[in-house]
Amino acid sequence: MSEIQSSVQSYALGHTPEAFQRLLVQGQLFNPFTRRMLSDAGLRAGMHVLDLGCGLGDVSLLAAELVGEQGSVLGMDTSASVLQLAHERAQAAGFSHVAFLVGNIDEMALTQQFDAIIGRLILMYLQEPAAMLRRLAKLLRPGGVLAFQEHDIPSQVDATLPASPLWQQAVTWVTRAFQMAGVESRMGMKLCGTFLEASLPAPHLRYEAAIGAGPEWAGFEVLAGVVRDLLPLLQKFGIATLEDIGIETLAARLREEVEGSHDSRRSSRPGHASRRRIGVDRAGHRLVR
Numbered sequence: 319m320s321e322i323q324s325s326v327q328s329y330a331l332g333h334t335p336e337a338f339q340r341l342l343v344q345g346q347l348f349n350p351f352t353r354r355m356l357s358d359a360g361l362r363a364g365m366h367v368l369d370l371g372c373g374l375g376d377v378s379l380l381a382a383e384l385v386g387e388q389g390s391v392l393g394m395d396t397s398a399s400v401l402q403l404a405h406e407r408a409q410a411a412g413f414s415h416v417a418f419l420v421g422n423i424d425e426m427a428l429t430q431q432f433d434a435i436i437g438r439l440i441l442m443y444l445q446e447p448a449a450m451l452r453r454l455a456k457l458l459r460p461g462g463v464l465a466f467q468e469h470d471i472p473s474q475v476d477a478t479l480p481a482s483p484l485w486q487q488a489v490t491w492v493t494r495a496f497q498m499a500g501v502e503s504r505m506g507m508k509l510c511g512t513f514l515e516a517s518l519p520a521p522h523l524r525y526e527a528a529i530g531a532g533p534e535w536a537g538f539e540v541l542a543g544v545v546r547d548l549l550p551l552l553q554k555f556g557i558a559t560l561e562d563i564g565i566e567t568l569a570a571r572l573r574e575e576v577e578g579s580h581d582s583r584r585s586s587r588p589g590h591a592s593r594r595r596i597g598v599d600r601a602g603h604r605l606v607r
């Protein structure tokens with residue numbers, strides 16, 4: 319596999335080991351939404367699917383479960399290193415009907431027809447998403463599915479309960495860095511307009527968001543990870559300094575600000591133990607600490 323340099327340079331989050339780790343954790347947060355979205359969009363056994371900007375393959379693997387071995391999934395990404403890991407994950411899952419292809423979506427020369435073309439957090443990076451959708455529609459068999467899951471990053475300022483000024487600050491850093499780098503941070507809210515601009519029917523839309531309200535929430539690590547990936551751009555555009563950001567402790571401070579606020583509310587209630595926390599472990603057992 320070869321790395322495609324021209325597009326990699328324009329991918330704002332980079333392809334570092336830290337970025338891959340963050341993508342994995344982010345997948346745990348988003349995969350339940352994505353699975354529902356793909357299923358509701360009509361992915362069924364036997365379908366042949368193209369997953370654009372597949373990264374570590376989370377979406378490809380979810381699609382592979384839905385289409386089964388009678389179907390197939392082709393994941394495409396510009397990064398050979400990310401695809402190597404995606405390939406290993408597909409093998410570990412025992413999926414022989416998933417393949418990966420190094421390629422730039424903007425320049426792809428596929429002639430093959432698909433039953434579904436899908437992607438998560440990819441249209442936001444494209445210069446001309448409507449033109450891309452128009453081209454993709456031509457690769458679909460009659461009655462085929464186009465299904466995308468995209469961010470609305472600015473509205474994420476409200477994604478913790480209670481609200482956290484540090485969280486809001488970090489979301490603002492990310493929004494501004496993306497804006498300066500030409501990445502569409504509101505792609506989710508622009509999906510309908512983009513489909514219409516591509517002369518496609520208006521899509522069925524839904525809005526889902528993970529909300530941080532418990533100590534185990536992975537969103538603190540994900541946001542801090544995105545900020546880490548964006549450090550070069552944040553400094554280059556003068557949005558924040560390394561000192562402002564304090565990247566090594568950012569995730570912990572985000573968690574502490576949200577959770578500390580819960581704790582102070584708890585401790586202000588008479589008779590409530592201030593450090594007592596309730597959560598759910600991986601096996602679904604209720605934990606009280």
Ligand SMILES: C[S@@+](CC[C@H](N)C(=O)[O-])C[C@H]1O[C@@H](n2cnc3c(N)ncnc32)[C@H](O)[C@@H]1O
Pocket residue numbers: 325329341345370371372373374375376377394395396397400421422423424437438439440443
């Ligand atoms: C935010 S990641 C999302 C990965 C995956 N879809 C997920 O949700 O876990 C975006 C991915 O799109 C890839 N990408 C960006 N621009 C691309 C392009 N023009 N062609 C192919 N892949 C691209 C990046 O290399 C990166 O792996």
